[in-house]
Amino acid sequence: MLVPVPSAPLPPVPQTPSEPIVVARGLCKTFRVAEKQPGLGGTLRHFLRRRHRDVPAVTDVSFTIQPGEIVGFLGPNGAGKTTTLKMLTGLIHPTAGSATVAGHTPHRRQRGFLEAITLVMGQKQQLIWDLPPLDSLRVNAAVYGLDDTEARRRIDELAEMLELGEELTRPVRKLSLGQRMKAELMAALLHRPAVLFLDEPSLGLDVNAQARVRQFLVDYNRRTGATVLLTSHYMADITALCPRVLLIHGGRLFYDGRLAGLSERLAPWRQVRLELAQPLPAETFHSYGELESLDGAEVRLLIPRQRLTEVVARLLNELPVLDLEVSDPPIEELIGRLFRQGVVA
Amino acid sequence: MSTRLSLARGLRIARVLLSTQYAYMLEYRAEIALWALSGVLPFIMLGVWSAALAAGGDDAGLGLGLSQAELARYFLGAFIARQFTVVWVVWAFEEDSLAGRLSPYLLQPLQPLWRYVAAHLAEQATRLPFVAVIAALFFLLQPAAFALPSPGRFLLAVLAIWLAFAIHFLLQSLIAILCFWSERAQALERLLFIPYLFLSGLVAPLAAFPPGVRQVAFFTPFPHMIGFPAQLLAGLEVSIASSFAAMAGWIALLLPLTALAWRAGVRRYTAMGA
Amino acid sequence: MASDWRRYTRTLRRFWGTALAGQLEYQLNLLIELLAMAGNLAGSLFVLSLFYGNGSGGSGPGLGGWSWPEAQVVLGVYTLLDGVSSTLLRPNLSRIVTHVQEGTLDFVLLKPIDSQFWLSARTVSPAGLPEIAVGLALMLGAGLKVGARLDAATLALVAVLLLSSTVILYALWFLLATTSIWFVKTWNATEVLRAALAAGRYPITAYPAGLRTLFTLVLPVAFLTTVPAEAVLGRVSGPWALASLGVAAGFLLLSRAFWRFALRFYTSASS
Numbered sequence: 001m002l003v004p005v006p007s008a009p010l011p012p013v014p015q016t017p018s019e020p021i022v023v024a025r026g027l028c029k030t031f032r033v034a035e036k037q038p039g040l041g042g043t044l045r046h047f048l049r050r051r052h053r054d055v056p057a058v059t060d061v062s063f064t065i066q067p068g069e070i071v072g073f074l075g076p077n078g079a080g081k082t083t084t085l086k087m088l089t090g091l092i093h094p095t096a097g098s099a100t101v102a103g104h105t106p107h108r109r110q111r112g113f114l115e116a117i118t119l120v121m122g123q124k125q126q127l128i129w130d131l132p133p134l135d136s137l138r139v140n141a142a143v144y145g146l147d148d149t150e151a152r153r154r155i156d157e158l159a160e161m162l163e164l165g166e167e168l169t170r171p172v173r174k175l176s177l178g179q180r181m182k183a184e185l186m187a188a189l190l191h192r193p194a195v196l197f198l199d200e201p202s203l204g205l206d207v208n209a210q211a212r213v214r215q216f217l218v219d220y221n222r223r224t225g226a227t228v229l230l231t232s233h234y235m236a237d238i239t240a241l242c243p244r245v246l247l248i249h250g251g252r253l254f255y256d257g258r259l260a261g262l263s264e265r266l267a268p269w270r271q272v273r274l275e276l277a278q279p280l281p282a283e284t285f286h287s288y289g290e291l292e293s294l295d296g297a298e299v300r301l302l303i304p305r306q307r308l309t310e311v312v313a314r315l316l317n318e319l320p321v322l323d324l325e326v327s328d329p330p331i332e333e334l335i336g337r338l339f340r341q342g343v344v345a
Numbered sequence: 346m347s348t349r350l351s352l353a354r355g356l357r358i359a360r361v362l363l364s365t366q367y368a369y370m371l372e373y374r375a376e377i378a379l380w381a382l383s384g385v386l387p388f389i390m391l392g393v394w395s396a397a398l399a400a401g402g403d404d405a406g407l408g409l410g411l412s413q414a415e416l417a418r419y420f421l422g423a424f425i426a427r428q429f430t431v432v433w434v435v436w437a438f439e440e441d442s443l444a445g446r447l448s449p450y451l452l453q454p455l456q457p458l459w460r461y462v463a464a465h466l467a468e469q470a471t472r473l474p475f476v477a478v479i480a481a482l483f484f485l486l487q488p489a490a491f492a493l494p495s496p497g498r499f500l501l502a503v504l505a506i507w508l509a510f511a512i513h514f515l516l517q518s519l520i521a522i523l524c525f526w527s528e529r530a531q532a533l534e535r536l537l538f539i540p541y542l543f544l545s546g547l548v549a550p551l552a553a554f555p556p557g558v559r560q561v562a563f564f565t566p567f568p569h570m571i572g573f574p575a576q577l578l579a580g581l582e583v584s585i586a587s588s589f590a591a592m593a594g595w596i597a598l599l600l601p602l603t604a605l606a607w608r609a610g611v612r613r614y615t616a617m618g619a
Numbered sequence: 620m621a622s623d624w625r626r627y628t629r630t631l632r633r634f635w636g637t638a639l640a641g642q643l644e645y646q647l648n649l650l651i652e653l654l655a656m657a658g659n660l661a662g663s664l665f666v667l668s669l670f671y672g673n674g675s676g677g678s679g680p681g682l683g684g685w686s687w688p689e690a691q692v693v694l695g696v697y698t699l700l701d702g703v704s705s706t707l708l709r710p711n712l713s714r715i716v717t718h719v720q721e722g723t724l725d726f727v728l729l730k731p732i733d734s735q736f737w738l739s740a741r742t743v744s745p746a747g748l749p750e751i752a753v754g755l756a757l758m759l760g761a762g763l764k765v766g767a768r769l770d771a772a773t774l775a776l777v778a779v780l781l782l783s784s785t786v787i788l789y790a791l792w793f794l795l796a797t798t799s800i801w802f803v804k805t806w807n808a809t810e811v812l813r814a815a816l817a818a819g820r821y822p823i824t825a826y827p828a829g830l831r832t833l834f835t836l837v838l839p840v841a842f843l844t845t846v847p848a849e850a851v852l853g854r855v856s857g858p859w860a861l862a863s864l865g866v867a868a869g870f871l872l873l874s875r876a877f878w879r880f881a882l883r884f885y886t887s888a889s890s
Contacts, residue, residue: 091725092886107886114731126726128637135637142630143732145622379807383814392830393682393821397670401680407669532651539655543662553669 020064026097072242118193122203133183144191178209277320366467391420417490422575438521502577509570515599525610546572638742683824691761699754705747716799783867790870819844
């Protein structure tokens with residue numbers, strides 16, 4: 001059964017321009033990688049004469065995020081998403097550039113900063129494996145200095161939003177992956193952070209659980225006005241949650257804007273599907289656009305956006321067209337292709 | 346096992362297993378070197394015993410019947426014997442069964458315990474250079490104690506160490522097999538280690554024990570596992586035939602026991618459908 | 620500052636509350652721990668007795684001028700410290716390498732609480748408590764047997780010196796555990812440390828001169844067991860007591876500085 005995915009709600013866009021809550025200015029991170037030949041000889045040689053190679057992971061990434069925005073962070077594996085998130089959460093120092101999150105410099109890791117943010121990592125967990133989530137939540141309440149009544153209130157509130165009940169009193173190891181992720185979210189949000197960094201929060205979850213997590217993030221954002229920066233492999237997460245996306249590729253910011261605009265940027269052409277009265281040879285279509293496929297009387301062409309009207313008119317005039325359909329290549333497919341091939345048009 | 350292995354096939358399996366395990370262990374040589382170092386207990390005990398011997402003059406009422414040089418060689422021998430009889434099959438087995446690697450092993454026409462035997466032998470081969478370096482350093486620091494065993498004695502010591510390894514491996518395998526029944530079987534290894542520690546000769550030559558305790562100790566396999574090879578390596582007087590006979594007896598007892606326990610364990614494992 | 624104190628004490632209560640809740644399931648473990656403790660203590664006492672003529676029926680040379688009950692005081696301190704390390708040190712410090720390997724150190728670093736505190740005090744295991752009790756009993760009982768005067772001042776000094784030994788042990792262990800930030804594989808170095816610390820079962824004067832220097836200056840085994848045992852026997856000298864406190868403070872500060880230093884590498888190199 002598929003749970004209907006809610007249409008993407010618009011974030012509470014502030015009417016007056018306010019101070020951005022996340023600012024990245026020319027962020028760079030270069031990792032120093034030791035060059036070592038394998039084997040004992042290589043180790044010895046490395047010991048005597050160290051050689052390093054600098055590998056840029058993130059280069060000159062700048063953007064700002066307003067309070068309350070939900071922003072999707074896209075890019076193939078190894079593009080620099082996690083490195084950027086780690087710089088914004090203060091887990092690693094930028095090599096160059098600077099970041100400001102909730103008014104703090106992240107890598108100083110001051111208490112005020114740590115209490116204002118949270119990081120959820122889909123493949124890592126902070127809950128205590130052998131104990132019910134409630135115990136981990138109590139630990140976090142103490143760590144963040146919440147008193148018992150306040151902690152109780154927030155736990156109840158989050159449990160209701162996440163539809164968690166008696167699961168909270170069952171050992172974590174006995175929970176399903178989806179229940180565990182929901183409990184992880186509770187642990188990460190108990191201190192009511194203003195900025196949420198989510199790294200693949202729905203990794204490995206089934207479609208149902210993904211949809212629930214998504215719905216929760218939308219509700220949470222609406223209720224608390226929290227800012228969300230999220231990476232995900234599931235395009236559905238991005239299309240449902242993020243009106244704005246950042247696309248990073250090869251460590252550089254490649255796109256920053258509305259999701260719809262991304263497809264124009266990624267695919268400056270549209271797809272035209274024709275059904276003809278009779279099959280025609282492939283050469284016939286060269287003058288109209290790029291031939292994507294030819295299957296008997298069914299033809300798919302790619303046509304640059306700016307020539308679309310003109311070409312469609314010509315097609316209808318010059319060829320025996322029974323049916324014609326113009327479509328945008330689906331964004332999932334474009335990004336999927338981008339991730340697979342690792343190239344940006 | 347029901348499949349009859351021809352000798353050639355057995356040798357080939359052994360060669361492949363040993364060489365892959367050796368390559369694997371080489372990757373972990375840094376850790377193995379540290380493991381080797383964590384066996385320093387005999388050297389600490391040597392310090393205490395030699396100071397006591399020096400303080401008390403000739404034999405000092407310790408009943409050791411050893412000179413300082415012999416004492417030093419004994420504890421070096423104990424160190425070496427310990428290095429090549431370290432067994433960790435309980436932990437490896439438990440990890441493999443938790444990680445679900447056991448089921449595929451059970452499908453192969455090779456008793457899975459042989460894998461662990463090969464892994465241990467490969468690990469010992471990796472240890473060998475570190476142990477040699479430590480022994481060389483030892484003699485550099487204690488030149489007065491230097492003496493090499495005669496070739497005959499050395500070969501006997503190697504044989505004794507292998508037999509000691511076999512006994513230790515079988516004992517621990519029995520505990521490992523209990524993992525089929527109880528998740529906490531591994532904790533039993535802690536209990537087995539205690540008599541091993543105190544009765545094997547690792548912390549004191551058995552000659553120093555009161556006669557009653559010594560007699561009881563010789564009814565256990567432990568004194569043969571460290572003390573006997575150490576005495577052989579140190580060139581001390583020792584009743585070779587009776588010790589080898591005792592070791593053979595223990596293996597004759599433990600081998601069928603382990604095989605039976607294994608079969609019962611696998612039956613339980615498959616019945617549980619795990 | 621008052622609210623800081625409250626936050627840390629409340630956190631500690633929660634840490635240990637959850638730790639105990641997680642272990643009550645394993646009564647069998649407790650039984651095994653008790654048996655292991657009894658066996659270890661009996662074995663250690665037996666080996667110790669060999670130096671006092673148990674083996675030959677004679678009188679034996681003893682250990683470095685310590686009488687049989689005096690040597691038992693040392694063994695009592697050793698047992699006590701071993702209990703403390705099973706209760707507090709091992710359960711916490713052995714996890715550091717896992718945190719580094721699995722990347723969950725990230726969560727610890729993002730908490731608004733001192734990361735060394737979190738890593739060192741996260742959990743507690745009751746398994747070592749019987750050992751602590753038995754160690755205390757042996758230490759004080761054997762002390763009384765040789766006529767030690769256990770008045771309030773002596774007991775206070777013993778307590779301070781035991782605390783100092785615990786701190787030294789903790790700091791040494793934490794220092795080694797910290798290296799796992801760079802080399803996950805050197806985790807086994809802590810096993811080497813533990814093995815070497817077994818030397819603390821005997822008074823420092825039981826060793827030949829070379830080892831004695833090593834165990835005082837390089838690996839401070841002397842401060843771990845011999846110095847507190849001397850205090851029980853009412854014969855610790857002022858300079859040794861002060862040195863113990865100094866070594867403890869020094870190692871503690873070093874472990875803190877080293878952890879901060881290591882974090883700089885973690886936070887600039889991890890991916």
